[in-house]
Amino acid sequence: MKVRRWSKEAPWHILLILTAVLSLLPFIWMLATAFKPEPEIFAGGLNPLPAVPTLANFRFVMERVPLFRYFANTLLAAVLITGLKMVTSILAAYGFTRFRFRGREFIFYLCLVSIFVPVQVTMLPNYLLISHLGWLNSFAGLVIPQLADAMGIFLLRQSIRTVPVSLFEAARIDGAGHLAVLRRVLLPAIKPAVVALAILFFINAWNEYYWPLLVLNDKSMYTLPLALQMFTNQEGGTAWGVMMAAASLTALPPLVVYLLTQRYVVDSFINSGLKG
Amino acid sequence: MRRFIPLVFIAPALFLIVLFTFWPVLSTLHLSFLQWNMISPRARWEGPGNYLSLLTGREFWLAGYNTLVYTVILLVFNLVLPYLVAYAVTRVPPRRQTPYKALIFAPGVISLAVASVIFLWLYNPVLGPVDILLRHLGLGAPAWLTGYRTVIWALSLITTWKLFGYNFIVLLAGLVAVPRELIQAAQLEGASGWQIFWHIIRPQTSATSLYVLVMTVVWGAQYVFVPIQMLTNGGPDYASTNLVFLIYQYGFGFFQAGKAAACAVLTLLVFLVLILLQARVLEKKVYYED
Amino acid sequence: MFQFKSRVKKKVPVFLSLLLLGAAAVAAGCGGPATQGAGGGTGGVTTIEYWHVNSESFGGQAVRDLVNEFNRTHPDVKVVDKFQPNMYLGLMQNLQAAIAGGHPPAVAQIGYNFLEYATANLPHQTVDDAAGQDKDGRAFLNDFRSNILDLGRVNGKLEGMPYSISDPVLYYNSDLFSRAGINGPPRTWDEVRRDARLIKEKTGNYGLYVQEPSDNWAQQAMMESNGAKVLTKKDGRATATFDSAAAVDAYQLMADMVLKDKTALHAPWDQGTQAFISGKVGMTVTTIAKRNYIESNAKFKVATVPFPTFGEKPRRVPAGGNALFIFARDPQQQKAAWEFIKYLESPAALTVWTKGTGYLPPRSGVLDDPKYLKPFMDANPLMKAAVDELPDLVPWVSFPGNNGLQCEQAMLDARDAILGGRQTPAGALHAAAEKVNQLIGK
């Protein structure tokens, strides 16, 4: 019986293991390179692991770059972006689902369409606007334009629709105002979706590269993805080991958070109704 | 007063979207009729000139065609494959699913910029592991990033690597939501595994698949932009350019704001039909779920 | 915060959105660094920004040392250095944006290939002007060789001060050479082709990689060393002439090595350099600025020789690197900027600079002076090839006009088409030249 069961499962396991290995390969490559001394990086070969692991690359990063400052910048920006986007998205999704008003569908479609506008289209005018406001090299300039994202509205609207209407009505009869309904009834009811979306927002905000590149040119304001650029130079050559060390350090926080909460995150996604 | 309450809820998000998405789109429209390098105090009125030069040149058409190719490739890599893998996960017992869910989603936490740099190494035509492997098998190693035929595949794969996990989880969520009774009913009727998949699971997850499909089509163009910009600059000879990169190249590579804007407008027009269609599709699907 | 009496509750969303905007305003207010603002002068100290492309892996430390030293010795000026990612194009992007936003830096490194574009489009103070206002200006400029100053000149006017200088040299892997049984390094392109074949036959590795970044620097060196001109200026009008017979010949050689002999590698710059350092390519033609990088990473013995010539024809290599431009608007800042430039170009500062980056100094006399670079040159024999080429330096072609940057792209497209085997050198170059001429004419 047991053998039969395995023979039935085995092909799926093979496919899954293959996928997992392929998924992790570039990852391993990054980490392995980060621990390699410089000449070994160029040795090539199929075995990605370092023969003589070294911390020199990490040391170089720590010495040359105020990594903790960038870490703090990135964290602050990502938290601000995630938090504010969640607030505006939740409010708007609530507004779109819990009220009937003229033009509701039209405004919603408008938001929906905005999801599909490539950032490259809006980059230049937004840059000029931000610079006109004097927000270059500021958290405001970094954060606020990134809040214009209707994806959260769309996904949260989906999951709010899965909440029984009577729950809201019960709360209204209980005398709860809109904010109390939001905070004490709606949010707990769609918690998985909120968590999953927040994680998604956070990872994206953490990794955002192009907008910070445009608005930040003061090194002290850099975020981690920008800091990676401080180790590349086409003309003089890119310090791959150092860059991979920096990249590993950059990827580490979200990765650790993800691995620690992995079960919860995946379940959140599965329970979130974020499947659209 | 009560009439304005919903507006109060929507206002913050709407304000931001109008200010940072719609207003720029309108100003892009205006810009597309000008010739301007972004700094000179005077912009020259160009009329439809930017559009004409785009439509008569070959770059725009090449980029449009490539956008289509990317889309098709990404649909296979980022919809069909993750669907298959997600299905595979549902075929193994729950307690053995966890490591797969964890490992396959993990690459999603790395930025595309970093992923691009890693793949620059993996794709090295002389010492990359892929090529070493191919040479061990006695096959010639293609020059991934300089080959006309390979470059789009190579760049798509980077995007796939980054997005695979997310799509996988979303599709898995859809698969898990298929009622067990339906599958059991089909089993009682003697349906084979494949028949159950095709006649029960596939239609039951069509809503989720549709969502992933739409997002892949629309966002594919934007996600692929990062490896293009980092690794090939659209080369060789426009073989890897897509519409979004072309906008960037005119704007931030050639400093021709007018032409970049015209390209953006045309790109939006190309997407517009798609957008309306998709908005409808999304809405309709939601209706089904209610 | 959610515990409001029922009547107040309705107003909370309003309150919340106000809070949001308020937070934004606060963030805007306190986020801006103190160094911003056009004036920049407080308490008699003039603060200026210096924009550079020197990453931590290439010259970042040298920039910091120089700026610190300058600030220490010039109490009335405070220089703030700002690294710009993504090389000269990245710097130009941010510069365009900063100028559009009204906050240009006082001094910035402009890559030589952006010289024409920057001169024509970005409001700046010319070096001629800055030196003219300085009583020691003339004397200062006299310390530079004329062909070096030409690198910063557009139509006879000194627009930017040539600062960093690199030139293309041929690096070779001595170990591979001995394994292939080659005695000495190649002097001419014919020898390069022959040696490449030998390396391929004897060791199975590629013979050559010529750098392929998003510019045509190395290709210009080949064309012009074969007697062609990329751009010909006549009566103030520029014409693309990179489709001349001599240019086509040079490209044909390259194409043959890649496509016919299969002895040359066709790959992006990073990958090509990786391949050379890993020992899989016998020779590479690339900038002297990469010397330290290649030397410290390669496990084999590296050596350099000057850029190969076509037979007896004179070698003509374009200068890479950058010139310093003054974008300050305020006279006080302009003066401080000029002071800073003079400091950066001083023999002592250039010594730090060359040691930190591997660039060649633009100023005469620094290289052989035991006080300055002589010990460094003696310790780094690979630099010799680059120094030997200094008399052969020509300006890096930078296309004029609004479409100048697009012209460069047209040449790049031709390079891809040729080396990718899509088009013949003659066909591709001719088409590109026509396109460029059309773009220049606009």
Place this chain on the structure above:
Amino acid sequence: MTVIAESIQFEAVTKNYGRVTALREFNLEVAAGERMVLLGPSGCGKTTALRLVAGLEEAGRGKIYFGDRSVNDLPPGERGVAMVFQNYALYPHMTVAENMAFGLKMRRVPPDQIKARIDRAASMLGLEELLLRRPRELSGGQRQRAALGRAIVKEAPFFLLDEPLSNLDAQLRARARAELVSLHRQIGSTMLYVTHDQVEAMTVGQRIAVIAGGELQQVDTPERIYHRPMNAFVARFIGNPPMNLMPVKVAGNRLRMGGVSLQLPAVWAAWLAERPQGEITLGIRPEDLVLRAEAGPAGCSFPVRLTWQEDLGAEAVFYLQAAGELELVVRGRPGGVNTGDTLWVEINWERVHFFDGPGRSLGRPQALDRNDRSGAGGA
């Protein structure tokens, strides 16, 4: 627990959803402290009426009064209503106690009072052991009690229930009905109870408002609704199996129905003679027909064929066919007959109803009511 109950009044209330009219010119008065059941088939507008009272819907036209105050513009939270939803709408992330406390917290009731009220309600409903559980850890009956508890603790003047028992199984339902009534006696608020189940309506309501097609059909005590239906709809909607309704023709003292001709009792014949002639409908409840094995006196009974019978143990339901496609349902004692048998039916003429063409009840001769034993007499 004392609650100051108030009356509820609908005054010409009309509510439209798009083109669909849910309530049309609806008038109804519910006395303070009364148990009023809104009964009708699904989609009849009864739930709409309830939601209008709760404030979950806004009336299109017309007014709703609590006492003498118009509450049209009052939001639900300020109306002083407690409501039990069909699916209970318990907050899934809160324990039973938290569910009960939520409304009170919103109303800023002091914590010690909240606790006292929850304890009282819990002991009334036997919820003491369940207070710390979450809804998904409760059985259907427990959830229903929790929902009741949440409504009770508010000590609201108005107690609204929307099909509160429809998710319970039959046995629980019977017990819950009785509990609800006794609960209402204890708290004394004005109770509005929506159901489509006539048994529930009959057992719970002090009065029943039968609604169909957005219009009020009849408001009356359960007895009068059963015995004195004002129209054919109410007559047929109430009672199980439903009342037999047959088109009949009256000619003098004879009544033709399908292929059957019967002798009318004199009192009916005289009374019907004064009514408009033409097509009228005769209504007889299944228990008011008597099934016999043999023919009675001529013209008093008619022959039928037994097509089907349902033996319910204590009683049986017989499905019969008479001449001229006439179909009848009769309730009686089980046993002794077989499907296919020919039997005889006799009508209990004291309990028949007549309706006119549009279905309005024609009433009945006064003479009959003098010796009425149904208890449905009086005004």
